[in-house]
Amino acid sequence: MIKKIKVGFWEFIAGIILRNRITILIVIGIITVFLAFQWHKIQFTHSEANLLPDDHIVNIEYNAFLKKFGEEGNLIVVGVKSEELFTPKAFSAWNKLMTDLKDDKEVDLVVSVNDLKKLQKNDSLQRFELVSFTNDKKVLSKEYLSEIKNDLFQKLPFYEGLLYNKKSGSIRSAIYLDKKIVNTIIRKEYVLDAFIPKIEAFEKETGIDLKVSGMPYIRTLNAKSIVDEIGLFVGAALFITSLIFFLFFRSHRATLISVVIVIIGVMWTFGLLGLFNYQITVLTAVVPSLVIIIGIPNCIFLTNKYQQEYVAHGNKAKSLQRVITKVGTATLMTNLTTAAGFATFIITNSEILKEFGIIASISIIALFFLCLIIIPIYYSYQPVPQPKHLEHLNRNYTRVFMSWIERTVKYRKSYVYTVSIALFCISIYGALQIKTSGSLIEDMPKNTDFFKDIIFFEKEFDGVMPLEIMIDTKRKKGVLKLSTLKKMDELQKTIEEIPELSKPISILNLVKYSKQAYYNGNPGYYDLPTSQEQTFIASYAKNAFNGGKKDIMKSYVDKEGQVARITTFMKDIGTGNMEKIDQKLWKKINEIFPPDRYTVTITGKASVFEKGTKYLLDNLVSSLLFAVFLIALLMVIMFRSFKMVIVSLIPNILPLMITAGLMGFFGIPLKPSTILVFSIAFGLSVDDTIHFLAQYRQELTKHNWKIKKSVFATLQEAGVSMFYTSVVLFCGFSVFMLSSFGGTIALGGLIAMTLGFGMLSNLMLLPSLVLTLNKRLANEQEFHEPTINIVDKEDYEENLEEK
Template sequence: MDRYFDAVDRFSEKLTRAIIRYRWVVILAAVAVTIGIGTGMSRLEFASNYRVFFSDENPELSAFENLQATYTKNDNILFVLEPEEDTAFTNNTLAAVEALTAEAWKIPFAIRVDSISNFQYTSAIEDDLIVEDLIIDAKNLTQEEMQSRKVISVDEPLLVNQLVTPTGAVTAINVVLQYPDQSLTEVPEAVEAARQLRDRISSEFPGIDISLTGVSMLNNSFSEVGMIDAGTLTPLMFLVILVMTWLILRSLAGTVSVLLVILFSSIVGMGIAGFFAIKLTPISMSATTVILTLAVADSIHILISLRSLLRDGMSKVDAIAEAVRLNFMPVTITSITTVVGFLALNFSDSPPFWHLGNITATGIAAAWLFSLTLLPALMSVLPIKVKKVHEREWSQVAMTRLADFVIAHYRRLLVGACLIVVGFMACIPLMTFNDQWVEYFDERVAFRTDSDKALKHFGMYPIEYSVPALNPGGVSEPEYLENLEKFVQYLRTRPEVKHVYSISDIMKRLNKNMHGDDQSFYHIPKNRELSAQYLLLYELSLPYGLDLNDRINVDKSATRVTATLRKVTTSETKTFLADTQAWMAENWPEYMQSQPTSAQVMFTYITDRNVDNMISGTLVAIIAIALIMVIALRSIRLGLLSMIPNGLPLLMTFGAWAVLIGEVGFSVATVASVSLGIIVDDTVHFLSKYVRARNEHGISVDDSIRYAFRNVGVAILVNTIILIIGFFVLTTSAFKMNVDMGLMTILSILFALLLDFLFLPALLLVMDKKKVDTERAQAVAERT
């Protein structure tokens, strides 16, 4: 046998016997280390801002931050009021709007409240400009007065489709908040106040359905979903592992040992996260479930070997040492490759995936250490009862028959597998990217159901433009305002656009007001001085909190145009952005050119950015894993060969997803790295047993494949079942990214099992039989 493998075996056996000799020291040390690192968990906090999904280097985030530094931030809470009647213009509903508007100013961090009741309606009395709330004392309005307010509202471009529907059936109240960003409790505090206000208004004004949505509700949902998942997924995963381990091992000692290993590993992973001040998100929180799932694999391989050795009559101590010896190298290799795969997530453009990768990598490293130290120590202490058998188990008989089938039909299997892989690969171009942040949550989350209701009546996806003027005060220039008005009219012709907000509408209304409300003057003023006077007079008439600071910058050298989109896909948003940029280039002077920005723009391009970055990350991971396999197997040929059944499952997964689902979000970019580190495990264990049979026992290619199936086939199958169930648990998450990642990983694991059982042995038969034939021919030639 190769001296390298012999040295590794001797080291692992000596290490295991030393661990058994000092088992109590090892157990106490493991407990002490776990408790020490676990104290970091007390520092963990949930992030409550969607911006955590974007790195500091993200250009779309930088552009959005610049916009919000220039104007008012768009963190908001939107109350959508849908009365049972077909109109919102009743005394009861308008009184509710009036009361809610007044009380909404008391929501923590609120700096502005907009509704149809406090809309600053302008009119003229001779030469005086009158600016007042559109609705005052709603309870005592007559039917005629309410009807006139309805006509004004649905005819006002700044209100219709923004705060009231065209039919007047539904209305909304928008609360803008500005957080000092000094505490993670700021968003939950504001959201809780908004929910209490909603409940109070609902009880005082029955017959009105009030939904809550907006950016602050979105931000709060991230932390709420993380806590929901933490309270459901982790306990459920523990239960699944407990049941599965018991069913597989039928051993209390083995079950207890596995649970302690995975528990300690999870604590270490999350404890390290706490020490590094990682803010938890639904994505990074799923690391616990992933660690629990993957940490089982190492222990199961060792315990299945231990059970088999004990049944063959070996003593307990010798069986533990031999079980570790047989699995030391494959367990080590699979742990390293899994760690590499998850560390590749650091190439992502989204920090939560960095955190998922780093936390999971830490937990997997801890699981490897505990599997090779704590597990043998525990098994040497705990009582183990195994019936000795003199005949092969049914599972080994089944694996031998499978091996015989593969050996007999390996050429057909090889060709068939290639055709199936090519078929799946051909479907990959059918896959489309789509990220709609409202749909990141399922119906268990109130934000999702409320946002779905709001989307029926109003837009939810704003696109912002900060349009520069030629110089300070230039926003009053007739040329500037005329060009702005042309852009607004163009936007309103777009089918994706639900509402457009621009000061050009205000300027047209003021021009009409200052000409005796003559409708023929409803256009942009022709004189700069006149426009500036109108604007100044209007601003001086506005109450505190309802000024134009959210629309015009300080020196009046730029204004903000907001186009709010309907429910749109990522591709539709990209088309819209490209078309508006083309329109600007064709119709605006150079100084007015503007780049779009907003959360919607950020999420639109995060998929492309993530995919581009993760292609690099996955390639690095593939190269690193290939090198690890070459070094571990002491064979360039086998190391490179192993990457074929490791890479193909990913391509098959993307193809299958394109056929079954069709759409993916930006989390898909991370699946390759996550899956690659996991599916390598089966290949490593199969090849390690194959190499051991060839080198240690010196048997033929056919018999080496039978040896691998008999000695590791059941363990591979068992681990696959555990991994599938573990990631299936992840699909019960209330967060869509976790669900997608779980489903795609399940597909890749299934495809990996099929390829490792059918394609890999067939590939070995082709490659190694050819090699054996060549060696025999050379030997014959040398003898002659």
């Protein structure tokens, strides 16, 4: 009785689908319309991807820093390396550009040569004053501009590294945005609609090429590139997969319905993003394309099965019913394993990965039901397949390819094992060579102007990625004590000795500048004051600064004078080098700042991203093992055979090892984009295994439980579909190599390569293992009745009669 319930499940489902076609299509239409109305909620993320859990110590420290000093990624820099800048026409245009930027309500502060302030001593009032560096009353002659440039480079060491590079002669301006808009859409609108047009107008007027960078600018243009590529990926994926589908089946009707199904799937994906109030990130942006790439293979299996059934008995109604009953479970399981590959990211505790895993896995399961429902309903209204539509079942190139596979499995199993073991050993050696990368900019599009500008600022000003050091003296006004300033000076000298870091900025710079000003601007006195000098300087400085909007140093000490901030900028250095820099800094910090008197924190976007990458890498193994466990569990449920679990895992782990080995040999690092490859590729590669074993189970009942005969019958029956779907997946993921983002290129290329190896492994190694592990005749007691039945009831009874 239990057995009859199991074998009748898919017949029951088939009956519901084929008897309620109109009603079901109306329901799908209503769901599609409902989800389409959720699109207006979709927003693109306006902050960097946080790869760490909210309760991670690194996030806690970073949030504490933001609470104390506010958003640190609000600096845009505009640089130029040209003698032409100090000509009357160009300098006048530069002054106008900076004045226009300063007048923008989105800008908090502009520090530039044209309105630079210098510290000057007023003996009569016994105080310091901020006076203009340039004289507006003077005519902008070449001589005067040359004097300005000379004074800037020779007399104002305070601004070295901030506004100029003394060695190369590069000049830059610092534009500090209002911190309140940095992580909002206002930042995006300002940069694209106001800031960039002004930069372009200056370049057109003067012919001078300006370099622009800084986190708000980089993030805005990087996000724009991601949004622009969503349409590219969806269009390219749809075109290439539907073209391959048509070339295989030579049927406009079959191609059309497949395209319609994946388009509905894409609409549902966008609707789910809006429904869950998830933002579009660099990861969720690729899910619509994944839906297309994964959906077309579903359509291939179902369409192929329908045509095979029609060829077998010529009964259209029976063929449609058997499409559902024969491959329903197998297709469900393949989609579950694919979804499981994505779902493993849910356990990482990283919000961006969790959202990606949820959207991708739900979209894939929804896509399965769309395919299983719409394809039989569609063909029920269509004429029967014509002979030209069935030619692909016996097409010459597929027949030659499958014949070669069969001969290899039949006569050269030892070669298959030898090559597999050799590849596995070589791949292990290559995998041990893999390096990691925690770079914020490595995956950015390298052919864009903004990336080239990043390289300019790395060369001229040692980077644009902020690294912050927060020093808590644990007592009010402890920062301005001479002993604390000396310790900070010692730490800043260590920072300056590290070539990957820029010249640091802190309250210490202002204290040194105060001493220079006290000695009438002599740059030789740009240094820490002695205890005696500090007394006199303090009396001059007491009423010199009232804070406010234009005080550049206001964000470097808290209101109580207890916590100091040192800001430096990093080059694009990656995870390994970042760890070395951390070690150097902490060695010095522990040496000069006793933990019982000071609390020091190293944070900032660069540090958080690097540590986030390391966190993901540390969790890679557990995530992949979870995927293996989850998929193995599905195999156990499906086949109730330990042998089948072993047989299913080995051919799919080998391609992963080969990919890891190639990454090591070709110097492709592990980073947030490439670590996604393994779980995704494993979930997809197992699909072929399930289709093979599901068909193998059916063939066993047909061939009196004879292993060898069943294996080769399985290759003939399922091999073509496995080949077709693997080609579609390979070409589909290759579409991502059209991207300008290095991470997306690596993701697409590595998954495509893994699936290519996976296809060969499942067509050659998998049947070889089945033959080897089941040398004796199988029987129904050895190959247990599966928990989820994969043999249709009618076939089962027919096979019993044949016996």
